[in-house]
Amino acid sequence: MGTVPVCRRPADGRTDLNLMLLKSAKVVALIIVLVTIAACSTGDWPGSFTPATLPAQGNAAQGKALFQAGTLQATACSACHVVDNSPAEQGPSLVGVATRAESGWSGHSATDYLFRAIVYPNAHIVSGYSGGLMPSNYGQSLNGQQIQDLIAYLLTLK
Numbered sequence: 001m002g003t004v005p006v007c008r009r010p011a012d013g014r015t016d017l018n019l020m021l022l023k024s025a026k027v028v029a030l031i032i033v034l035v036t037i038a039a040c041s042t043g044d045w046p047g048s049f050t051p052a053t054l055p056a057q058g059n060a061a062q063g064k065a066l067f068q069a070g071t072l073q074a075t076a077c078s079a080c081h082v083v084d085n086s087p088a089e090q091g092p093s094l095v096g097v098a099t100r101a102e103s104g105w106s107g108h109s110a111t112d113y114l115f116r117a118i119v120y121p122n123a124h125i126v127s128g129y130s131g132g133l134m135p136s137n138y139g140q141s142l143n144g145q146q147i148q149d150l151i152a153y154l155l156t157l158k
């Protein structure tokens with residue numbers, strides 16, 4: 001009277017309880033699996049901004065313009081990086097960075113490497129340089145499209 005017959009098998013009350021326990025165990029197992037997948041897919045990234053959230057296409061020409069001029073909020077990359085054989089500035093020369101990026105981060109694509117270098121510069125410091133020099137706010141001062149454009153441009157620097 002008044003009880004909701006959930007999972008009820010009238011003939012056997014214990015089967016009823018076992019079935020419910022089994023179902024909760026399955027739900028718990030499913031939650032653990034989902035949490036693990038979520039943790040693994042962002043585990044390599046210090047924040048929630050990851051390459052998976054970028055728009056599909058980058059425009060290398062736009063990226064080049066952005067690299068050279070920056071924006072009101074974002075310091076121009078060219079203030080610190082050369083892309084030809086002139087002497088390096090504060091940051092490393094980016095001549096050949098596309099090639100270095102391909103094998104620079106084991107298990108990751110060149111895009112991942114470049115995204116990390118731009119958005120999380122202190123997650124990996126280029127050998128011979130110190131951390132804390134490259135602005136660490138590009139993930140805020142640039143949007144996903146701008147970062148994808150920059151990556152498309154850097155991928156042309158083979």
Ligand code: HEC
Pocket residue numbers: 067075076077078079080081090091092097100114117118121122124125126129130131132133134135138150154
């Ligand atoms: C104030 C100077 C400065 C500015 C501005 C700057 N960087 Fe850097 N960048 C550095 C320094 C210093 C390093 C090396 C230390 C490190 O890894 O953080 C570096 C490292 C890099 C690397 C890794 C290079 C390699 O060989 O692995 C990339 C790629 C890069 N910067 C891209 C950019 C882009 C794109 C911008 C503009 C959105 C930018 N940087 C703006 C100073 C700067």
